[in-house]
Amino acid sequence: MRTLPDMLAFAVTEGMLHFELAAAYEIFTAPQLDYRVVVCGNAPVRAGRFTLEPDLPLDRLDQAGTVVVPGIADVDEPIAPELVRAVRRAHEKGARIVSLCTGAFVLAEAGLLDGLRATTHWAHTGVMAQRYPRVRVDPDVLYVDNGRVLTSAGKAAAIDLSLHLIRADHGTATANTAARRLVVPPHRDGGQAQFVPAPVPSAEGHPLTELFDWASARLDRRITVEDLARRAHMSSRHLTRLFRSVTGTTPLQWLHSQRIRRAQELLEMTDDSVDMIAEASGMGTATTLRRHFHRTVGVPPDTYRRTFRPVGGHQVSGGTLS
Structure with missing residues (x-):
């Protein structure tokens, strides 16, 4: 069967975690995206308290350009x-394989993570490292992108x-639009710690919200840690x-x-010179x-601009999809 690059398939079976599955499905079916999203499974499956009816059987998974494996409950x-x-x-037919949370155990069982750095929910990283010693398990990151194999931490x-x-x-602007629709931050770097010991304040009472806004409005200026500290009325x-x-x-x-994100947006949405x-x-x-x-994005600014220039008001993809 022919592989369809724009087909994004969720691989499901009994005992999937419903949060990651539902969240990712909501994100990838956003109207501004051109993914053809399907759910592949061999029978109706329970995900938490919900029952899910697959669109296609599992043997059609190899038609997808991207395969998403949600977390497994146990x-x-x-x-x-x-x-x-x-x-x-x-994977053998060329699909990009993505695991969410404990879905990484499926990828490890399939041998797709051998020799690669990977992550999963912090509560299960020890088990994963012990069970699959050929996987370089990193418990301290949000996600790991190995190109054709990607893994995320939990929830x-x-x-x-x-995102x-x-x-x-599809580019930064489209990702930001998707994030705004979901009312979530547009970007958290994959290397960010997945477990923060101190509780993160709510958006309304966030101690750095005003500082973030202040700095974001002044990215064209020189800003030092001392400038930020003075603005926040605290020591560096x-x-x-x-x-x-x-x-x-x-x-x-x-x-x-x-x-870097500001530069990405300007490269995508303006004709301004690199200078x-x-x-x-x-x-x-x-x-x-x-x-x-x-160093940060992996390609020069000019290459990035050619890849993600808007055509007819839509971002052109330079990634897996066409």
Whole structure:
């Protein structure tokens, strides 16, 4: 059977976790995206308290350009062999394989994570490392992108990885639109810590909300940690600790990621020169922007612009989809 690059298939079997499945399905079926989303399974399956009717049998999974494996409820139960075979066959035919939460156990069972760095819900990383010693399990990240094989940590990290895929396939502006629709942050870096010991305040009472807005409106200017600390009315040391507890990163790393995202948006949505974008994003010079952009995004700014230029008001994908 012919592989369909725009087909995104959820691989389901009995005992799937409903949160990750429902969240990812909601994200990938957004009206501004062109994924052809289907659910593949051999029979109606229970996901939490819900029963799901698949669209296609599991043996059609190998037609998909992208396969999403939701989390499994009980990692101590044997994984359905037909699911493992279907996921492995789809990978062999060239599909991009994505696991959410404990769905990584399915990928590991299929041998797709051997020799690769991967993650899963922090509560199960120890079990995974012990059961699959050839997998380099990283318990401290939100998601890991190995190109054709991607894994996420638990719960909300599934949303982060889903938005990361949209960003890769359709560009930053489309990913941001999808995030706004879901009322979630548009981007959390995959290397961010998945478990933060201190509770994260609600959006209404977030101690850094005003500071984030202030800094985001001034990315074209030089901003130091001392500037941020003065604005937040706290010491630089205290601000750094607070940033780490809330975002999982440092103030300077956060600023750097904001500047790169601003550059991405301007490359996608304007005809501004690289020099102008470097100035507007606070990178200073085109040389500096090119160096940091290539290091962070993986391609030069000009290549990124050609890949994600709007055509007729829609983003052009340079990723798996066509």
